[in-house]
Amino acid sequence: MRKIHSFDLIMEKIHTKTMTIGVIGLGYVGLPLAMELVDSGYKVVGIDIDEQKIESLHGGKSHILDIADSQVYSAIQSQQFQVTSDFNALCDLDAVSICVPTPLNRNQEPDISYLTYTAEKIKKYLDNPLLIVLESTTYPGSTREIFSGCLESAGKNVDEDYFLCFSPERVDPGNKNFQTKSIPKVIGGLTLSSAQLAEKLYASVFDKVVVVSSLETAEMSKLLENTFRSVNIAFVNEMALMCERMGLDIWETIDAAATKPFGFMPFYPGPGVGGHCIPLDPMYLHWKGKQNKFFNKFIETAQEINMNMPYRVVDKIQDALNAQGKPLNNAKVLLVGVAYKSDINDVRESPALDVYEILKNRGTVMSVLDPFVASFKNQNNQVVPVIQSNSCEFEQYDCVVILTKHTKLDYIGLLENSKAIVDMQHVYKNIQANHIYRIGGGVLDESKYLSFTP
Numbered sequence: 001m002r003k004i005h006s007f008d009l010i011m012e013k014i015h016t017k018t019m020t021i022g023v024i025g026l027g028y029v030g031l032p033l034a035m036e037l038v039d040s041g042y043k044v045v046g047i048d049i050d051e052q053k054i055e056s057l058h059g060g061k062s063h064i065l066d067i068a069d070s071q072v073y074s075a076i077q078s079q080q081f082q083v084t085s086d087f088n089a090l091c092d093l094d095a096v097s098i099c100v101p102t103p104l105n106r107n108q109e110p111d112i113s114y115l116t117y118t119a120e121k122i123k124k125y126l127d128n129p130l131l132i133v134l135e136s137t138t139y140p141g142s143t144r145e146i147f148s149g150c151l152e153s154a155g156k157n158v159d160e161d162y163f164l165c166f167s168p169e170r171v172d173p174g175n176k177n178f179q180t181k182s183i184p185k186v187i188g189g190l191t192l193s194s195a196q197l198a199e200k201l202y203a204s205v206f207d208k209v210v211v212v213s214s215l216e217t218a219e220m221s222k223l224l225e226n227t228f229r230s231v232n233i234a235f236v237n238e239m240a241l242m243c244e245r246m247g248l249d250i251w252e253t254i255d256a257a258a259t260k261p262f263g264f265m266p267f268y269p270g271p272g273v274g275g276h277c278i279p280l281d282p283m284y285l286h287w288k289g290k291q292n293k294f295f296n297k298f299i300e301t302a303q304e305i306n307m308n309m310p311y312r313v314v315d316k317i318q319d320a321l322n323a324q325g326k327p328l329n330n331a332k333v334l335l336v337g338v339a340y341k342s343d344i345n346d347v348r349e350s351p352a353l354d355v356y357e358i359l360k361n362r363g364t365v366m367s368v369l370d371p372f373v374a375s376f377k378n379q380n381n382q383v384v385p386v387i388q389s390n391s392c393e394f395e396q397y398d399c400v401v402i403l404t405k406h407t408k409l410d411y412i413g414l415l416e417n418s419k420a421i422v423d424m425q426h427v428y429k430n431i432q433a434n435h436i437y438r439i440g441g442g443v444l445d446e447s448k449y450l451s452f453t454p
Contacts, residue, residue: 006159006163011196019042020043021037021042022044022045023099025114026050026083031063032180036180036181044075044082045083046081047083047087048085060076064173065344065372066173087124090122090125091128093128098133099136100114100115100117104283104284109287110142110284112146114136115134116150119147131163132162132164132165133198134165137277137281139287143165144190148190151164158190167187167202168218168221173341184206185202186210186222187210187211188213188214189214195211224285226281227281229277229278230278230281231298231299233306234302234303236250238305244440251429251441254267271309272306272313273309279303280349310351313403316437320399320421320435321420329362332364332366333365335367336400337370337409338368339370342407347376355403357379369386369387372406391409394417395417397418399422401421402424402427403424421435424439426438
């Protein structure tokens with residue numbers, strides 16, 4: 001009878017929105033999820049080990065650009081959203097969504113320490129029936145192994161003491177068209193009852209929920225999404241280098257191919273890949289494949305190409321400096337954009353960080369400009385200050401390198417005042433000028449120079 005009682009109890013709380021939901025990890029995934037849960041009428045408890053983050057949220061301040069301070073302040077003031085670093089709060093929860101980091105270690109293998117830490121905390125404080133939904137990206141089988149294994153070892157029974165699901169996060173920071181609520185949620189459950197509860201809960205929050213047959217299918221779907229992107233980005237990066245060798249323009253070529261209304265999806269070259277997903281997720285799949293004696297050459301090749309792109313950027317900088325008769329050593333170089341994508345402040349795995357380190361090791365004198373980022377940490381964990389502005393005195397640098405295409409930057413001033421520009425984002429699409437160096441670039445019509453608008 002207890003099995004039915006546990007399921008019905010949680011289902012009733014979802015139906016009446018009287019349940020308290022925890023969100024462990026209040027970063028780029030966890031905080032937007034917490035706000036959606038609050039907006040849907042649930043009481044939410046956010047748990048994070050970062051005391052500074054907790055203090056900031058207590059004061060109604062958001063550390064995520066997509067979440068306004070006013071939204072956090074309102075949620076805190078209404079007492080629908082509470083934040084803490086004390087995992088004892090798990091005792092009073094009916095459901096918990098786990099959004100902790102899943103990085104790679106130095107050997108490019110999964111670091112699951114945050115997952116195992118969280119599983120141990122749940123085991124310690126699991127007193128009442130709890131719906132557990134893991135959202136952190138991980139390899140197929142890990143939700144079952146880490147969470148179910150941990151709880152079963154403590155004598156906890158699925159469908160009685162806990163219900164377990166995996167629902168991969170699909171957050172895209174800075175995307176104005178697709179936010180957390182409007183992106184379909186995939187759900188896989190350890191049991192049918194687990195999937196039914198998670199489906200009921202998430203259907204009350206998100207516009208669309210897609211239930212799959214197992215935890216492992218849901219886990220695999222996330223890795224497939226981002227491996228697809230990694231492989232295609234690597235392909236077009238390599239095509240860009242090939243086009244350079246052949247004297248062709250990869251950008252014009254892509255635009256031409258994209259006119260086909262079927263069978264083609266445009267990807268674009270750049271300085272590398274950043275964020276949590278594309279640089280890391282495929283390696284989770286690659287690692288798991290090796291455990292099953294399967295070696296995925298596509299993933300390995302794509303990772304090699306994408307991780308080498310920062311070195312291609314440095315080659316371009318060297319070309320720009322050579323034209324001025326200057327070496328990399330002691331050259332003054334400005335890196336424009338350190339965030340991994342446009343109009344956000346997220347520098348996780350940004351290729352700009354690798355470009356910075358390569359140049360630093362070669363004796364280049366560097367400055368960094370980014371309107372969204374105040375500072376970042378280098379490989380020695382030292383804080384590197386950033387010119388947090390839309391513009392600066394571009395003429396004082398031997399070379400300016402555009403790594404991130406922020407919309408707020410003074411591209412006209414940069415164009416007119418820079419001695420040399422390495423344009424890795426095709427900002428000056430219609431410009432042909434001797435001081436512009438681009439990846440995969442061909443010969444453009446110089447008459448288009450005056451028509452440039454950023």
